[in-house]
Amino acid sequence: MTPGAEVSALWTIPTAAFLLAGAALALIGSLGLLRLRGFYERVHAPTLGTTLATVCIAIASMIYFSALESRLVLHELLIVIFGVVTTPISLMILVRAAVFRDASQNRSSFPRTGENER
């Protein structure tokens, strides 16, 4: 079955636009993970994929399934809420673990911005 066979162009165009935007944002985030130098710079990049790319692809999926089943389908909202809630938790614990490891091993990559900050 070809996708979008019975979905009109009014709904396939925003679906395609949001899908491509989300995939491009996820690729940009992963490229940042690949290209940035230190761990503390690298940890910022994939959040682009977990927030904006997830929202874009979930919106594309919601538009497409709402048009396909001709009713409002919103269950992709669960993935968005889950991603927005869990990403800061896991990355904060991961950065705390990295700070702990760097501080205990006296690594030079440990970011020191001030005397009192840690």
Next chain:
Amino acid sequence: MSMLLTWSIAVAQILLGLAMACAAYRMLRGPRAQDRVLGFDTLSVDAMLMLLAFGIKSGSTIYFEAALIVALLGFVGTLALAKFLLRGEVIE
């Protein structure tokens, strides 16, 4: 107009595949353990987005549940690995 959706899904899957390759490179070649954990987290998120793209391609909502499970397991795995790096054991 279904041609547009077919091609945009194919391009989006190629882009998400490249993103997964970048995350897998960082997971396999990360200089330190936290880089590998970060690569695993990104890989799970990209796999979840890839499953959503598969769901749009096939037109069934089964892939949505698979994406939700991948997101859940990625979160739990990242949390357990970060906790292991922090303390040396997962459950204290």
